[in-house]
Amino acid sequence: MRGLLFDGQARVVDLPVPQLGEGDALIRTLAAGVCNTDLEILNGYMDFTGVPGHEFVGVVEHAANEHLIGKRVVGEINCPCGQCRYCQLEMPHHCEHRTVLGIAGRDGAFAEYLALPEKNLHLAPGSIRDDVAVFAEPLAAAFRILEQIEVTDQDRVAVLGDGKLGQLAAQVLWLRTKRLVCIGKHPWKLELLERLHIATALVEEPIDAGFDIVVEATGSDAGIARALELVRPEGTIVLKTTAAEPSRIALSVPVVNEVRILGSRCGPFRPALEALALGNVEVRPMITETYGIEDGVRALERASAPDVMKVLLYM
Amino acid sequence: MRGLLFDGQARVVDLPVPQLGEGDALIRTLAAGVCNTDLEILNGYMDFTGVPGHEFVGVVEHAANEHLIGKRVVGEINCPCGQCRYCQLEMPHHCEHRTVLGIAGRDGAFAEYLALPEKNLHLAPGSIRDDVAVFAEPLAAAFRILEQIEVTDQDRVAVLGDGKLGQLAAQVLWLRTKRLVCIGKHPWKLELLERLHIATALVEEPIDAGFDIVVEATGSDAGIARALELVRPEGTIVLKTTAAEPSRIALSVPVVNEVRILGSRCGPFRPALEALALGNVEVRPMITETYGIEDGVRALERASAPDVMKVLLYM
Numbered sequence: 001m002r003g004l005l006f007d008g009q010a011r012v013v014d015l016p017v018p019q020l021g022e023g024d025a026l027i028r029t030l031a032a033g034v035c036n037t038d039l040e041i042l043n044g045y046m047d048f049t050g051v052p053g054h055e056f057v058g059v060v061e062h063a064a065n066e067h068l069i070g071k072r073v074v075g076e077i078n079c080p081c082g083q084c085r086y087c088q089l090e091m092p093h094h095c096e097h098r099t100v101l102g103i104a105g106r107d108g109a110f111a112e113y114l115a116l117p118e119k120n121l122h123l124a125p126g127s128i129r130d131d132v133a134v135f136a137e138p139l140a141a142a143f144r145i146l147e148q149i150e151v152t153d154q155d156r157v158a159v160l161g162d163g164k165l166g167q168l169a170a171q172v173l174w175l176r177t178k179r180l181v182c183i184g185k186h187p188w189k190l191e192l193l194e195r196l197h198i199a200t201a202l203v204e205e206p207i208d209a210g211f212d213i214v215v216e217a218t219g220s221d222a223g224i225a226r227a228l229e230l231v232r233p234e235g236t237i238v239l240k241t242t243a244a245e246p247s248r249i250a251l252s253v254p255v256v257n258e259v260r261i262l263g264s265r266c267g268p269f270r271p272a273l274e275a276l277a278l279g280n281v282e283v284r285p286m287i288t289e290t291y292g293i294e295d296g297v298r299a300l301e302r303a304s305a306p307d308v309m310k311v312l313l314y315m
Numbered sequence: 316m317r318g319l320l321f322d323g324q325a326r327v328v329d330l331p332v333p334q335l336g337e338g339d340a341l342i343r344t345l346a347a348g349v350c351n352t353d354l355e356i357l358n359g360y361m362d363f364t365g366v367p368g369h370e371f372v373g374v375v376e377h378a379a380n381e382h383l384i385g386k387r388v389v390g391e392i393n394c395p396c397g398q399c400r401y402c403q404l405e406m407p408h409h410c411e412h413r414t415v416l417g418i419a420g421r422d423g424a425f426a427e428y429l430a431l432p433e434k435n436l437h438l439a440p441g442s443i444r445d446d447v448a449v450f451a452e453p454l455a456a457a458f459r460i461l462e463q464i465e466v467t468d469q470d471r472v473a474v475l476g477d478g479k480l481g482q483l484a485a486q487v488l489w490l491r492t493k494r495l496v497c498i499g500k501h502p503w504k505l506e507l508l509e510r511l512h513i514a515t516a517l518v519e520e521p522i523d524a525g526f527d528i529v530v531e532a533t534g535s536d537a538g539i540a541r542a543l544e545l546v547r548p549e550g551t552i553v554l555k556t557t558a559a560e561p562s563r564i565a566l567s568v569p570v571v572n573e574v575r576i577l578g579s580r581c582g583p584f585r586p587a588l589e590a591l592a593l594g595n596v597e598v599r600p601m602i603t604e605t606y607g608i609e610d611g612v613r614a615l616e617r618a619s620a621p622d623v624m625k626v627l628l629y630m
Binding site: 045085086091093094148210224232233234239240241242246247248249250251252254255256257258259260261262263264265 | 400555580
């Protein structure tokens with residue numbers, strides 16, 4: 001099969017179809033999305049080598065559960081061992097021995113086939129197109145915030161970053177409170193949210209601080225510093241981005257202001273698929289470029305360009 | 316009056332007795348404790364100039380409430396405006412216009428007299444000596460942790476740092492769970508906790524990770540990195556120390572592990588005074604040196620030495 005291999009450099013090569021572990025299904029990839037985590041992996045994050053890619057929609061070709069065969073699915077990316085203390089504590093996302101699709105110990109979705117445990121799969125509702133279904137995984141990560149903290153319609157929320165994850169987080173939190181602003185650097189990206197009647201601001205615009213919740217989705221030191229400025233005392237900063245490089249933070253600020261800083265990673269697929277099926281969030285305008293897998297290297301290069309948001313790969 | 320003045324350098328000088336603002340009492344200082352925050356102030360933290368010192372016991376000499384006059388008191392250090400949004404939200408510690416005794420906008424306790432609002436004062440129980448009463452403020456800061464998070468007897472807790480604040484935090488959390496270890500660098504400091512039957516470990520000793528709660532009381536980048544190693548996924552790190560310098564942190568760790576990082580500052584005096592009066596915590600063994608105010612500069616120099624813990628100043 002064709003796939004994009006990263007082993008210090010990225011290239012499209014001919015690869016063997018993935019071996020199935022116990023409980024795995026074999027999935028023929030239809031489309032995959034490029035995430036910033038993929039770009040961080042190319043920078044050395046997680047020391048990953050293999051096939052990256054963890055946002056996908058595909059068709060089950062082989063599975064022990066024959067009801068799955070031929071079905072269009074999306075999939076949760078963490079593959080737990082089922083045995084360790086965190087698995088026993090019902091925290092499978094934090095399994096000590098987990099593999100993670102296209103991120104840690106398991107080849108990912110930038111290839112014609114991928115292997116993933118059957119129990120990780122969710123049927124993609126028939127009403128959503130392939131290019132929408134691909135957003136199930138990052139949208140689930142945005143819904144994770146609502147699992148972790150209570151958000152009421154009285155809460156003032158700032159989302160820092162107008163990129164893919166920032167926009168998804170803004171749309172999800174906007175379902176709970178209209179007292180929300182997304183702050184970014186790119187007028188054309190913010191325009192996508194404005195069309196949905198979500199308030200936006202450019203980073204250089206002055207803004208009244210004292211937000212109850214600030215979602216940091218820039219992954220930059222400047223973003224974290226801004227989050228610390230904008231959050232109210234005893235407020236919450238949600239960190240949504242992973243970067244290979246350490247950050248420099250003036251920790252006396254969150255100590256004096258008794259801020260809660262909360263890491264947030266993967267989330268629940270069910271509300272994400274529901275929101276996509278009902279049209280409660282809008283994702284297609286974020287897609288700026290699509291490529292065939294044969295142009296995978298070019299796709300990854302383009303995904304980090306300032307004039308690009310979501311890049312999709314078709315197999 | 317004699318007092319220790321810091322205006323870029325520290326020296327003991329003759330100063331006017333503090334002017335009283337509305338609601339202020341005049342307190343004759345009996346004794347004051349040197350805190351690491353004082354040492355950070357000498358390094359430029361908070362850009363403070365004036366009389367530092369915020370841990371004290373004293374006698375009220377002047378007050379509108381005549382019942383207070385002649386009483387021995389300790390005092391909360393944050394002086395709120397009563398008008399701003401955080402005061403209106405009953406978060407006076409986070410008042411936007413607050414002054415803080417010996418830390419921000421208000422002269423402190425390293426002098427023969429200090430001024431503090433009457434409503435900040437608490438009577439020092441007669442059963443506790445001056446050198447014990449001085450610990451009310453830092454012990455209240457340790458009790459703040461119990462206001463912010465639930466700690467059960469099933470929780471595994473690590474306290475990083477065997478200094479003054481680390482030891483107070485360890486003693487307070489040990490009231491809730493015996494599954495606690497204090498990790499430090501100094502055998503002679505850890506010995507103080509061992510005598511109280513609190514488990515300790517040296518930083519170089521291997522230790523089983525997966526703590527539910529880690530209290531960071533070293534204020535060092537190494538301490539924060541260790542906290543991130545030791546805390547379990549979805550566990551809590553409490554940051555108790557303020558430093559002038561920014562820290563370098565690999566934020567991908569708390570994001571991937573969905574760690575909660577919680578800043579923690581000043582706390583409730585009532586449980587602190589109760590614990591001191593009942594002897595539920597032991598503070599006097601931490602006092603290693605005492606000085607008269609005339610030797611205040613020497614006292615501050617000694618307070619940062621590795622063979623010193625709490626330094627007291629007597630007026």
